Amino acid sequence: MASTVHFWNLRASGKAPTHAKLAKLLDALPVADHIAKDDLTAVKLHFGEAGVTGFLAPHLVKPIIDRLLELESKPFLTDTATLYVGQRGNAVDHSLLARRHGFDPAVLGAPVHMADGLNSTNETTVSIPNGTELTEAHLAADILNAEAMAVLSHFKGHIAAGFGGALKNLAMGCATRKGKMHQHMAMGPKLTPENCVGCGACIEVCAPGALRLDADDRITIDHELCVGCGGCFHACPTKAVDIDWSLERARFIRRMMEYASAVYHNIQKPAVYVNFILDVTPECDCIGFSDAPICPNLGIAASTDPLALDQACIDLVNQAPALHPSKLPDDYQPGQNKFTTLNKDMPDHLGLDHAETLGIGSREYVLKHI
Ligand code: SF4
Numbered sequence: 001m002a003s004t005v006h007f008w009n010l011r012a013s014g015k016a017p018t019h020a021k022l023a024k025l026l027d028a029l030p031v032a033d034h035i036a037k038d039d040l041t042a043v044k045l046h047f048g049e050a051g052v053t054g055f056l057a058p059h060l061v062k063p064i065i066d067r068l069l070e071l072e073s074k075p076f077l078t079d080t081a082t083l084y085v086g087q088r089g090n091a092v093d094h095s096l097l098a099r100r101h102g103f104d105p106a107v108l109g110a111p112v113h114m115a116d117g118l119n120s121t122n123e124t125t126v127s128i129p130n131g132t133e134l135t136e137a138h139l140a141a142d143i144l145n146a147e148a149m150a151v152l153s154h155f156k157g158h159i160a161a162g163f164g165g166a167l168k169n170l171a172m173g174c175a176t177r178k179g180k181m182h183q184h185m186a187m188g189p190k191l192t193p194e195n196c197v198g199c200g201a202c203i204e205v206c207a208p209g210a211l212r213l214d215a216d217d218r219i220t221i222d223h224e225l226c227v228g229c230g231g232c233f234h235a236c237p238t239k240a241v242d243i244d245w246s247l248e249r250a251r252f253i254r255r256m257m258e259y260a261s262a263v264y265h266n267i268q269k270p271a272v273y274v275n276f277i278l279d280v281t282p283e284c285d286c287i288g289f290s291d292a293p294i295c296p297n298l299g300i301a302a303s304t305d306p307l308a309l310d311q312a313c314i315d316l317v318n319q320a321p322a323l324h325p326s327k328l329p330d331d332y333q334p335g336q337n338k339f340t341t342l343n344k345d346m347p348d349h350l351g352l353d354h355a356e357t358l359g360i361g362s363r364e365y366v367l368k369h370i
């Protein structure tokens, strides 16, 4: 059955300014069916890596927080630690970066609370009943402890997943570092022993004792002991232990959808999802810069079905005119899929068919303009 995706095309007026349009978008869902008085409400978003400008602007998040406060819920802004080494690898650095990017509790009316704890060990493991790649998912515990959820996503391209929207925000965004590692890789970290200076920092953080130095003081690993926590990447000053990005793209995307399914089926009640089709950059908000957008700003879409929502956003971006100069090639032709043009070797349907088999939602949708 087709799901409903509500859409605002950014037209506004003095009588219907942005904050009123955003409230109308939420009420079309209707948000009050999903978020009630006193609900501890996880507002899942991405605060943007340092150097990125495309992340959601706090002034667009505020009207949503205001609506949640009007419902007398207790919203908190949340995300999880990154797998890669950057400025969001632990809750303290991450919270400070969120503050520098304008996510100030005193202004927004909601605190920042990292759902996976100080160092991404606040984790709950759940099963993935219909997974073809994975049987269990390692999720940020306070995503599952939250009594309600609103998932706000900057819709854009992504070098590994093809696109980033609601499903990726659920899958990668709600996983602990260990969960992120399991989506990305098969066999634990990649070692470059010639870069090792024998400092032992990675060995100290490796709880199962998978790492040790050989007779030449170079790092070695026992893959049987590695549980894939990802702690060693953040400890190593020389990248002698690093992320193994080599997992085949289609398998990575299937794993990601299986994580999205794990979150979707284990949160306490169905969430509301809002995708901002603004500054549609070719890459995600993790890479330290924002390239020129590939299409004009299109609007903001919302649904209670994250699969229908992402499908609708992909279609809207693909139907929109291309912007140049951008990462899209000069010979890009109208109607071509922008996401598969930017990133080759993507699986059919960008993994959305797998999401549908996992019971996340429907790829069929009806777009209703507000
Ligand atoms: S990923 Fe975790 S368990 Fe595996 S080697 Fe690194 S620190 Fe040890």
Ligand code: SF4
Pocket: 195, 196, 197, 198, 199, 200, 201, 202, 203, 219, 235, 236, 237, 238, 239, 240, 241
């Ligand atoms: S942290 Fe890096 S440099 Fe230090 S022992 Fe481990 S692998 Fe070698």
